[in-house]
Amino acid sequence: MAQYVINGGRRLEGKLRVGGAKNAILPILAAVLLTERQVVLHDCPNLLDVEKTILILESIGCKVKREGRDLIIDPSTITSWVIPDCYVREIRSSIIFLGAMLSRTGKARITYPGGCEIGQRPIDLHLKGLRQLGVLIDESNGYLDCVAPQMEGGIIHLDYPSVGATENIILAAVRAKGRTVIHNAAKEPEIVDLQNFINAMGGNVRGAGTNTIVIEGVQNDFREVEYTIIPDRIVAGTYMVAAAITGGDVLIDNVIPEHVQSIIYKLREAGCTVHVQDSCVRVKGKYRLRAIEHIKTLPYPGFPTDMQAQFTSLLSVARGTSIITETIFENRFRHVPELVRMGANIRIDGQTAIIHGVRSLKGTTVVAKDLRGGAALVLAGLRAEGQTIVENAFYIDRGYEQLEVALSGIGADIVKTNG
Ligand SMILES: CC(=O)N[C@H]1[C@@H](OP(=O)(O)OP(=O)(O)OC[C@H]2O[C@@H](n3ccc(=O)[nH]c3=O)[C@H](O)[C@@H]2O)O[C@H](CO)[C@@H](O)[C@@H]1O
Numbered sequence: 001m002a003q004y005v006i007n008g009g010r011r012l013e014g015k016l017r018v019g020g021a022k023n024a025i026l027p028i029l030a031a032v033l034l035t036e037r038q039v040v041l042h043d044c045p046n047l048l049d050v051e052k053t054i055l056i057l058e059s060i061g062c063k064v065k066r067e068g069r070d071l072i073i074d075p076s077t078i079t080s081w082v083i084p085d086c087y088v089r090e091i092r093s094s095i096i097f098l099g100a101m102l103s104r105t106g107k108a109r110i111t112y113p114g115g116c117e118i119g120q121r122p123i124d125l126h127l128k129g130l131r132q133l134g135v136l137i138d139e140s141n142g143y144l145d146c147v148a149p150q151m152e153g154g155i156i157h158l159d160y161p162s163v164g165a166t167e168n169i170i171l172a173a174v175r176a177k178g179r180t181v182i183h184n185a186a187k188e189p190e191i192v193d194l195q196n197f198i199n200a201m202g203g204n205v206r207g208a209g210t211n212t213i214v215i216e217g218v219q220n221d222f223r224e225v226e227y228t229i230i231p232d233r234i235v236a237g238t239y240m241v242a243a244a245i246t247g248g249d250v251l252i253d254n255v256i257p258e259h260v261q262s263i264i265y266k267l268r269e270a271g272c273t274v275h276v277q278d279s280c281v282r283v284k285g286k287y288r289l290r291a292i293e294h295i296k297t298l299p300y301p302g303f304p305t306d307m308q309a310q311f312t313s314l315l316s317v318a319r320g321t322s323i324i325t326e327t328i329f330e331n332r333f334r335h336v337p338e339l340v341r342m343g344a345n346i347r348i349d350g351q352t353a354i355i356h357g358v359r360s361l362k363g364t365t366v367v368a369k370d371l372r373g374g375a376a377l378v379l380a381g382l383r384a385e386g387q388t389i390v391e392n393a394f395y396i397d398r399g400y401e402q403l404e405v406a407l408s409g410i411g412a413d414i415v416k417t418n419g
């Protein structure tokens with residue numbers, strides 16, 4: 001199986017560009033089902049999760065063509081409302097097809113989604129919201145069989161601002177009769193991107209980015225659309241940490257600075273210099289950064305859970321003791337035992353990691369257990385003395401495009417091999 005081999009200790013310097021966001025393109029690929037006209041998406045990242053989502057679209061009859069970083073999709077020819085199990089089990093975000101498929105065909109069949117390395121990740125809020133729009137859901141033998149002859153708008157109060165539930169409800173409500181209001185909606189930038197994409201096709205969604213989203217059901221045909229995916233704030237954040245942890249100086253291009261505000265604040269707190277200009281963020285690290293008193297993961301605009309693991313690596317070599325509390329997912333410290341194998345001094349107490357910074361990490365063989373935890377191990381390897389091998393590279397490839405090429409371009413010694 002593929003692995004990353006890193007010879008650590010090199011200071012990273014130079015410039016790199018961030019591509020379109022995984023968490024934006026995945027729901028947008030589902031939203032494509034809302035139209036029967038051609039959709040052209042620009043800056044589509046070449047990621048495992050994107051490839052698998054394209055396979056879902058193809059398996060239900062859509063035609064998808066990749067030309068460089070563009071995807072050209074013809075969704076006019078849907079032949080099935082059944083989302084195939086094999087993809088659903090592999091990628092969690094496939095559950096978003098439920099709302100989109102219901103909007104398009106009034107029915108959908110899907111199994112429960114996978115991707116549960118970081119927690120249980122139930123879908124109760126998705127289903128509760130859809131039921132409130134009039135969807136009849138039969139849950140038996142591990143399948144969700146859904147029918148919605150005519151969805152009706154309604155008022156939905158989410159018990160928690162779940163990103164996926166917010167997206168699923170928006171997708172279902174776009175074609176419902178009347179107005180839907182989602183209270184306590186998630187405010188993540190990827191939801192704003194979904195709203196903008198839907199509106200570009202002819203939908204009527206407003207309020208994304210705030211905690212109240214209003215969807216006016218639209219019955220008429222949607223138009224052809226060309227749309228550019230927003231840059232990936234988590235990939236940007238990961239490169240920012242790569243600069244910081246190696247004491248480097250890296251300019252990251254194609255970033256929306258507002259989307260990485262909480263990451264910038266924490267990097268500055270650790271002693272990094274961060275300059276922001278237009279769509280560029282420049283991060284200068286130091287060999288020994290300062291500990292951060294407390295990082296608590298929170299829904300946007302709070303500190304993202306998807307950056308928690310990378311900061312655990314960073315703080316493992318900072319001067320002093322840092323505390324990180326993970327409040328979103330219950331099993332998201334699986335990178336910690338691997339970091340400890342590299343010489344980090346970290347103790348887990350429930351949902352909190354207590355990190356006593358050490359002067360150096362030592363390269364060894366470690367195993368990625370999930371996407372961001374895997375990226376965190378690569379970051380630790382960039383800093384460590386000697387050679388680090390990160391096994392299970394496929395986890396990392398779910399969310400990072402040619403990570404070894406990007407990092408080599410700014411001075412890292414990293415290759416991907418077939419173990
Ligand atoms: C493809 C995608 O966009 N993935 C992101 C999305 O995941 P995802 O959409 O799965 O995350 P959610 O916001 O839904 O989950 C947040 C929390 O709510 C819980 N929950 C969620 C739904 C539900 O019906 N019931 C329930 O209890 C989850 O178990 C979790 O503890 O947001 C997460 C939180 O920012 C990110 O880490 C993921 O990268």
Ligand SMILES: C=C(OP(=O)(O)O)C(=O)O
Pocket residue numbers: 023092093115118306371372399
């Ligand atoms: C948890 C993540 O993704 P997913 O929701 O697709 O598993 C992530 O991007 O860090």
